[in-house]
Amino acid sequence: MPSGDASDRGPQGPATQVKEAIDPSGDLSFGSPTPAEGTDLWNLAREAGNLDVNSRYAYLLWCRDFAATSVVARDLRGAVAGFITGYRRPEAPDVYFVWQVAVAPGFRRRGLARTMLDHAVLRMRSNGVRYVETTVTPENKASMRLFESxxxxxxxxxxxxxxxxxxxxxxxxxxxxxxxxxxFTGPARTLDGPLPD
Ligand SMILES: CC(C)(COP(=O)(O)OP(=O)(O)OC[C@H]1O[C@@H](n2cnc3c(N)ncnc32)[C@H](O)[C@@H]1OP(=O)(O)O)[C@@H](O)C(=O)NCCC(=O)NCCS
Incomplete structure (x- = not known):
């Protein structure tokens, strides 16, 4: 991944606020991106800063062909608050490669990137994924911490x-x-505990 934005531009709060800030309040929903949202992802990639921004065409195509391995978070108005794009490696299908993660500045430090990653990986694990890979540039403290966490x-x-x-x-x-x-071993975990059988 390109150099990340380690600035604290969003609302502050420890990760323990994730549940209060995002899920129970229901102010965000999570799903797969649609091709119609490709331009929104492209715009957020440009706004996020420090990403290798690809062409608008690339995001449109990604939302058509890799929607099942990507996650978008939308606010109550349907605006894109964050996204993860990723794919299963063709030569190693038990590996989920996270290509880009972006969270809109106003939604940072609220656990949104972690929540999207959890959603993406839960979906992938039920399809046989055992590893997550990504690349991070050494100065990207936020991204580094996201994957450590x-x-x-x-x-x-x-x-x-x-x-x-x-x-x-x-x-x-x-x-x-x-x-x-x-x-990954054992049952996949949600924010609230193990996934039900
Ligand atoms: C990196 C990014 C996606 C993180 O999104 P976020 O929603 O703010 O991250 P979260 O709130 O889920 O935080 C995840 C962990 O990272 C830590 N973290 C988040 N931002 C941080 C920062 N600026 N500096 C240090 N740690 C940070 C959090 O404290 C949390 O750690 P914890 O679980 O130990 O508490 C966001 O900053 C962003 O969009 N940056 C610009 C694009 C980018 O660099 N993307 C990654 C490379 S592709």
Whole structure:
């Protein structure tokens, strides 16, 4: 992932406020993005800052072809508050690769990225996924913490190794460090506990 925004521009609050701030109040809903939302994802990717923003076309296509492995959070008006795009690696289908995570500035530090990741991975685990991979640039403290926190909550190992070097990426891009989390064992957990059978 490109360098993240480690600034605290959103409402403040510890992760323990996740349930109060998001789920029980019902002020956000979670689902798969539709192609009609591709432009919203593209706009949020540009607004979020520090992401490698791809073409508008790429987000439209992603929302058509990778909707099942992506998550969008919408507010009560239907506006996109955050998204995760990801895919199952074709050569290793037990690996869910998280491509981009973005949360709108006004929704940060409320546990939204963690909640979206939980939603995405719960869905993937029921389809045989045992590992989560992503890449993070070394200066992206927010993203680094997001995946550490996720690994801790799931009792899973987290390993790090450079996937693409600065030389490979060029144009002054920081290295992309592969984070690999897993294998997941035991029942998948929701915010409120284990998933029912
Ligand atoms: C990275 C990003 C998605 C995090 O979203 P968020 O909803 O604010 O994150 P959460 O509230 O779910 O926090 C998850 C964990 O990261 C920590 N965290 C979040 N923002 C942080 C920051 N700026 N600095 C340090 N830690 C941070 C939280 O405290 C939490 O850790 P905890 O579980 O130990 O309490 C958001 O900052 C963003 O969109 N940044 C710009 C785009 C980007 O860099 N994306 C990632 C690379 S693709």
């Amino acid at each position: 996720f690994a801790e909550a799931n009792g899973a190992d987290l390993t790090r190794d450079v996937l693409f070097s600065e030389r490979e990426l060029g144009s002054g891009h920081e290295s992309e460090v592969l984070h690999r989390i897993g294998p």
